[in-house]
Amino acid sequence: MSLLRRRKHPFNESFRKPEKEHENGDFSYESKRKKIPYEHEEERPLSKWSCLDTWCWLIGCVCVTWWFLLFLYNAMPASFPKYVTEVITGPLPDPPGVKLRKLGLTAKHPVVFVPAAVTGGLELWEGRKCAQGLFRKRFWGGTFGDVYKRPQCWVEHMSLDNETGMDPCGIRVRPISGLVTADGLGSGYFVWTTLVSNLARIGYEEKTMFMAAYDWRLSF
Template identity: 60%
Template sequence: MASILRFRKLCYVEPAVKCGFESFDDKSSKINQKLDKKEEDVISATNFGLEINKKRKQPKEWRCLDSCCWMIGCLCTTWWLLLLLYHCLPVSLHQVPESPGIRLKREEGLSALHPVVLVPGIVTGGLELWEGRPCSDGLFRKRLWGGSFTEILKRPLCWLEHLSLHNETGLDPPGIRVRAVPGLVAADYFAPGYFVWAVLIENLAKIGYEEKNLHMAAYDWRLSFQNTERET
């Protein structure tokens, strides 16, 4: 009996920790701490996910360069689509009317009389390479400006280096010679499907003009007036 009372005293009168048992309040406090910790983890994970979604949904800053590239891309795409549609249509739907050269020759009897000199505008004249760096192998007398512009995609840095002028002299850098394309082909077409002087040259040919009395005054549009006069 005495041993039972002693055991009871130890278990219920003395602190519960000494008997190896925990009180109900201690258990509940630990459970609450665990729940609070889990809630904090869930809240932090939720906030982290919201921040990631916010960053993903945040629109990218639209720069002026992006707008220019987008506009150029839209214009080029629209132009090529219209050109493709034009060539896909049947011939009966887009019959070409009689050219002015033929009509003037037939109705008014016009013929070639005075020589004609065509002066292309800025950036419409073609430029070709006569001497360049090692990166320009295979481009001798090939167009760097005008035509298909394929060299811009193949070797853009080399293309830019050869079209750039010297900072001090305003001429071609040493070891590089870029000259204007001679003849009527210098500015008849700026790019495939984009004519400049081709239609006028064709109509002048209908009334008797040819290369001996029809000239294209091609020039290097990159140079200043003084340097252009010096080069010519």
């Protein structure tokens, strides 16, 4: 009898030979049991994309896009928008003032501008304690500055006396004189600026252009 015997390899599922198919084409019972899941086994629920997640994602995309466009706007040179416009639409036409100057027109008669209620600027000359630090600040027209921070004070100073129809005692709001009165309604909104600049190209200046400023509140 031989002293050396061949040792049997330990049982391992990975070394199991695939079970042979029966003659009728069916697999054995063990292979079927592996393929058919147990009834008590539950599938893992898939994570759902909620409405809150969608809104957060949308707001994030908008903020990132906004900051990216703002960065590009601040990074590009000032003449870049004008260059792009000229590339797309061709060379910009000459302003009306330049065309009139080429035709030989020059300043002759004085020009008077009459602003409307929206563009007629009003400033504070005398006010109550709540308006401290607002001397000669715009109370109407333009960007208002610090006035919007004191709404009750602004209403008190803009209101007229019911009996006299004038400013209440201790308050003086007067129209702003000069062309700066109705140059623009606010940042990015021009009213008389384009007209004044074109008249200046044909020789007009501050001595020949006047703004007829008035207190539009008195007409009401």
